Amino acid sequence: MKTTTLFLAATMAAFAAGPVLAADAEHSMAVQQEQTAMNMFGGAIYAGDPALAVTAALVKAGGGADDFSFASALVAMLGEETVNAEVAKLTKQYGEDEVNTFIGGMDAAIGFGLKRAAEAGVTMPEPAELSGTELAKTLVEAGTTPDGTFWSGYLFDKALSNRLHNQVMADINTNASYEADKVTHKILNQAMYDVAQALGMEDVKLAELH
Template sequence: MKTTTLLLAATMVTFATGSVLAADVDHSMDAQQQQSAMNMFGGPIYSGDPALDVTAALVKAGGGAEKFSFAQALVAMLGQKTVDAEVAKLTKQYGADEVNTFLSGMDAAIGFGLKRATEAGISLPEPADLSGTELAKTLVNAGTAPDSTFWSGYLFDKALSNNIHNQVMADINAKVSYEADKTTHKILNQAMYDVAQELGMKDVKLADLH
């Protein structure tokens, strides 16, 4: 059985059992953070128009809005062999529990994000004509800040907007935990940096949070 299959089998259990921390309220977005123009988990805020067609392409690669799987999207973009190797590398680096939290956290982030977008009257357009490594490169570029550092928060801002990104973080913090949210951002920083290196995007830098 492949490494990804074993990890995904435990994913929902790991994420669902996260407890809401009493201190989570201390980590909510506030006026000071907005004034600093930095995302909660580091990196600059992107306040321009979201790339909704690219988001739609990612959702399509992950099996669609109703059954989105970030692991499936990764396989669609990079191939099973590359994904298995990356999951094994991340598991050695962070441990299986944190990797499971990351994978399920990405699924939850997309789910909450699409829900919040619908509530705001935003519908995804037709997906951009992107697939495979071209989609992966586009996502790396979308999350790469002007200083060439990939930041999860910058990618999430571009995916649906900074406002919806903040709403999704509040949802995850309240329904699961701040630590699960931070782990998701942290490992995505590392994973997408690794993807960039694999795809020859050597100018992309690794975020401080990784």
């Protein structure tokens, strides 16, 4: 994962300013969603209670809240050989810059999400007893909409709530860019579809944004 670590160091500089919520950006997202009943980057909205124990398990797999690494979480779930092969595949598909943005964007999303949850008075429970491929399968299932398509926005809604997901998107849009946010959602759609296929979850469909 040395290459991935270098990717991460370069990308995270764009998020170093910390979360600053742009009220107008959040309002714009909310209006769009009310009109379309879709997440900003596609897929159905999940409006139920978040699966916080699963989110806590992901954070634990990635090294904990204070030192979370999405790359480390992937290795913990799938193994280093599988992750290196997927990073190489995604780099060939999207280019190194977008893969950098994706990995850094996932770290930023978790960091902003945990901060926003704490501000909202949400207490994270003990992690669910999930690890390895069982955790990976659970994340795929959590992000799969009723029509069988994996959408990153649906996963983020379930991980935190749709309201907190909107706040995190506004944070990323403000501290990095709209395009960085879109790239993060886009590549996560592809990556988790790839994970689903590797784990034999062949009924999972690939999102249009990928």
